[in-house]
Amino acid sequence: MSKRPYNFYAGPAILPLDVMKKIQKEFLDFDGTGLSIVETSHRSKGFDTVMKQARERTKKIMNISDDYHVVFLQGGASLQFSMVAMNFMNGKKADYIHTGEWAKKAIKEGKTVGDVNIAASSEDKKFSCVPDTYNFSSDAQYVHLTSNETINGIQFQAFPDTGNVPLVADMSSDIMSRKINVNQFKMIYAGAQKNIGTSGVTLVVIHKDMVTRENAKLPTMLKYSTHIEKESLYNTPSVIGIYIVNLVLGWIVDNGGMEAIEKTNNEKAAVLYDYLDSTEFYYGLAEKQSRSKMNIVFRIKNNDLEDQFVEQAKANGFIGIKGHRSLGGLRASIYNAFPLEGVKDFISFMKDFEKKNG
Amino acid sequence: MSKRPYNFYAGPAILPLDVMKKIQKEFLDFDGTGLSIVETSHRSKGFDTVMKQARERTKKIMNISDDYHVVFLQGGASLQFSMVAMNFMNGKKADYIHTGEWAKKAIKEGKTVGDVNIAASSEDKKFSCVPDTYNFSSDAQYVHLTSNETINGIQFQAFPDTGNVPLVADMSSDIMSRKINVNQFKMIYAGAQKNIGTSGVTLVVIHKDMVTRENAKLPTMLKYSTHIEKESLYNTPSVIGIYIVNLVLGWIVDNGGMEAIEKTNNEKAAVLYDYLDSTEFYYGLAEKQSRSKMNIVFRIKNNDLEDQFVEQAKANGFIGIKGHRSLGGLRASIYNAFPLEGVKDFISFMKDFEKKNG
Numbered sequence: 001m002s003k004r005p006y007n008f009y010a011g012p013a014i015l016p017l018d019v020m021k022k023i024q025k026e027f028l029d030f031d032g033t034g035l036s037i038v039e040t041s042h043r044s045k046g047f048d049t050v051m052k053q054a055r056e057r058t059k060k061i062m063n064i065s066d067d068y069h070v071v072f073l074q075g076g077a078s079l080q081f082s083m084v085a086m087n088f089m090n091g092k093k094a095d096y097i098h099t100g101e102w103a104k105k106a107i108k109e110g111k112t113v114g115d116v117n118i119a120a121s122s123e124d125k126k127f128s129c130v131p132d133t134y135n136f137s138s139d140a141q142y143v144h145l146t147s148n149e150t151i152n153g154i155q156f157q158a159f160p161d162t163g164n165v166p167l168v169a170d171m172s173s174d175i176m177s178r179k180i181n182v183n184q185f186k187m188i189y190a191g192a193q194k195n196i197g198t199s200g201v202t203l204v205v206i207h208k209d210m211v212t213r214e215n216a217k218l219p220t221m222l223k224y225s226t227h228i229e230k231e232s233l234y235n236t237p238s239v240i241g242i243y244i245v246n247l248v249l250g251w252i253v254d255n256g257g258m259e260a261i262e263k264t265n266n267e268k269a270a271v272l273y274d275y276l277d278s279t280e281f282y283y284g285l286a287e288k289q290s291r292s293k294m295n296i297v298f299r300i301k302n303n304d305l306e307d308q309f310v311e312q313a314k315a316n317g318f319i320g321i322k323g324h325r326s327l328g329g330l331r332a333s334i335y336n337a338f339p340l341e342g343v344k345d346f347i348s349f350m351k352d353f354e355k356k357n358g
Numbered sequence: 359m360s361k362r363p364y365n366f367y368a369g370p371a372i373l374p375l376d377v378m379k380k381i382q383k384e385f386l387d388f389d390g391t392g393l394s395i396v397e398t399s400h401r402s403k404g405f406d407t408v409m410k411q412a413r414e415r416t417k418k419i420m421n422i423s424d425d426y427h428v429v430f431l432q433g434g435a436s437l438q439f440s441m442v443a444m445n446f447m448n449g450k451k452a453d454y455i456h457t458g459e460w461a462k463k464a465i466k467e468g469k470t471v472g473d474v475n476i477a478a479s480s481e482d483k484k485f486s487c488v489p490d491t492y493n494f495s496s497d498a499q500y501v502h503l504t505s506n507e508t509i510n511g512i513q514f515q516a517f518p519d520t521g522n523v524p525l526v527a528d529m530s531s532d533i534m535s536r537k538i539n540v541n542q543f544k545m546i547y548a549g550a551q552k553n554i555g556t557s558g559v560t561l562v563v564i565h566k567d568m569v570t571r572e573n574a575k576l577p578t579m580l581k582y583s584t585h586i587e588k589e590s591l592y593n594t595p596s597v598i599g600i601y602i603v604n605l606v607l608g609w610i611v612d613n614g615g616m617e618a619i620e621k622t623n624n625e626k627a628a629v630l631y632d633y634l635d636s637t638e639f640y641y642g643l644a645e646k647q648s649r650s651k652m653n654i655v656f657r658i659k660n661n662d663l664e665d666q667f668v669e670q671a672k673a674n675g676f677i678g679i680k681g682h683r684s685l686g687g688l689r690a691s692i693y694n695a696f697p698l699e700g701v702k703d704f705i706s707f708m709k710d711f712e713k714k715n716g
Contacts (some may be wrong), residue, residue: 002390002391002392004386004392004393005391005392007393007397009399009402010399011399012396012397012398012400012594012597013397014397015394020386020394020396021386023385023396024382024386027378027381027382028375028378029360032360033360033363033677034360034361034362034363035363035365036373036378038370038373038378038381038555039365039367039371039372039373039556040370041367041368041369041370041678042370044367074432074433074434074437074558074596075437075579076594078578078579078592078593079432079579079593081578082577082578082579082580085577086577109577109578109579112575112576112577112578113577191594193597197396198396198397198597199400199595199596199597199598200432200558200595200597200598217470218470219439219467219470219471220439220440220466220467220470221433221436221437221439221440221467222440235433235434235435235436235437236369236370236434236549236557237557237558238557238558238596238599239370239551239556239557239558240556240557240558240598240599241558241598241599244396319391319393320399
């Protein structure tokens with residue numbers, strides 16, 4: 001078997017090894033049925049337990065009150081960009097906060113169905129930070145933001161107060177990586193493939209009041225109430241996807257929940273940023289106050305060395321370190337399952353590279 | 359490990375054991391990377407090969423010409439019900455053939471966006487057969503049919519000639535179970551979870567001419583051109599789902615392709631229907647000319663014995679034999695991966711049950 005490398009990919013991303021070993025072990029015999037999870041009916045008793053547990057664990061980990069529904073959908077954040085706009089803007093106006101590539105995609109879909117007001121943007125700063133002043137509309141149906149941008153590596157450290165206007169957040173790349181106050185939001189959505197599972201599952205947390213505002217004329221699959229009423233089983237979901245999410249959520253709980261996970265994530269990011277700040281050889285791209293703890297985007301001062309860096313990193317067992325094709329440079333994505341030890345080993349490699357090339 | 363039962367579930371359904379053993383074996387090390395497939399980036403070289411292979415195998419198995427695009431989406435047939443109507447009816451008219459529960463769902467979504475004409479229906483026959491006369495509209499944007507209905511167990515043996523009006527088919531429950539002439543259709547879609555994989559993947563085969571008629575004003579994710587242009591990678595797909603589809607398609611090819619698979623499916627259905635026809639104890643619900651080769655729906659003349667039958671079947675290793683909750687009775691779903699031997703064993707059990715209770 002090939003040696004397990006340190007996986008810095010931005011998503012689908014590293015998952016806990018123990019979880020994957022469990023999946024492998026029971027792959028031909030889920031829940032004592034003699035069937036594989038991939039053959040298991042979504043209406044079976046065994047899967048019913050999985051679905052309920054995934055929902056309960058989500059509520060527990062994120063400290064979600066009973067005023068919210070938790071559903072698991074398909075189509076990723078990309079479909080949510082449209083579903084949010086189709087349901088809640090619907091020809092009217094909404095405010096969007098522009099922080100980079102992912103916010104831009106949400107904005108694009110918003111524009112297909114209504115009037116988008118860019119309430120704040122850090123485009124003039126090349127998305128090196130999140131905005132700190134906002135120009136909210138009084139008649140906006142909602143305010144949309146992207147809590148973490150994977151490409152430029154910036155993250156909201158605190159969220160704006162939007163008053164009575166519902167705040168909707170795409171948390172695909174930092175969901176369950178830190179404690180947040182869910183009550184600040186009327187809706188949170190996230191693709192599972194970074195912190196809480198593999199691709200093909202989208203978590204949606206939505207306040208009961210928000211659901212009542214949905215567009216009743218939309219097709220059944222595009223309305224949130226459909227999935228809420230049927231407890232994510234209106235149609236056949238990704239059975240293995242939700243099964244994996246549930247196992248990863250179990251791993252989060254077993255590892256101390258948000259408090260412990262956040263502490264480790266803080267430490268992982270701190271050691272790497274501290275090193276970047278201590279050297280002249282590398283430099284980070286995000287402004288300090290907006291630095292992402294999930295995606296650390298950096299460059300080598302001598303840009304020409306970057307290809308060589310990526311190549312040598314790979315040879316040393318650090319993969320996925322190349323920056324996004326739209327931005328270039330380097331990026332270390334260190335989601336929940338990425339171990340602190342791996343970050344430290346990577347820093348050693350970086351130091352070594354600096355020594356040889358500095 | 360629990361003994362492997364015969365899995366008669368209507369979907370998610372039985373998959374080839376060899377395929378699942380391969381998934382298990384390489385679960386922690388996909389393509390020699392040292393990573394699991396569930397951690398693998400959809401932009402990686404390894405997954406790129408999987409995606410291309412899945413597309414090519416689909417074209418080969420179904421004998422699809424280059425006039426068609428093959429894409430893999432999320433959201434199941436349920437989302438296709440809406441996407442078809444939103445893209446191609448768009449306020450105008452379409453013809454639908456009503457054959458049961460699944461056709462009804464497609465019709466419901468059609469009605470949310472346009473004028474639906476029921477061109478044929480077997481509702482008056484309690485959906486025990488497919489219609490044989492059609493009342494097509496001259497101004498229909500397309501004709502929609504459901505090739506196989508899982509609940510009442512009926513299947514089109516031949517497809518209607520719709521002239522210049524595009525024929526669109528939901529083949530979720532009999533895709534790649536028999537040879538069909540793809541050129542009769544302008545679009546075919548199917549959830550993967552019965553014959554070609556697990557849930558979370560939708561196969562769409564669409565003619566180039568059809569794509570040009572899509573509704574350009576729709577959100578990006580709801581337009582077929584988006585997924586065609588990006589070769590099913592506009593957004594993160596279900597990586598493990600497509601990986602499994604590709605392996606199942608490989609199994610179909612290795613087992614002789616459509617010709618051999620169809621032959622076995624014919625034989626499986628024939629032995630079971632022949633037995634039903636030979637006894638007074640059980641009876642099939644579908645009319646002979648419309649009998650499904652995928653879902654054999656039957657009853658015991660003395661309906662009261664059915665609960666006992668289901669229970670004893672389960673004790674003997676035959677699971678998922680209970681009919682759909684909306685119809686009651688009994689159902690044996692025998693998709694591609696269900697072995698002939700299993701059908702024969704089941705008939706022995708049925709005979710035995712008849713002897714004890716007849």
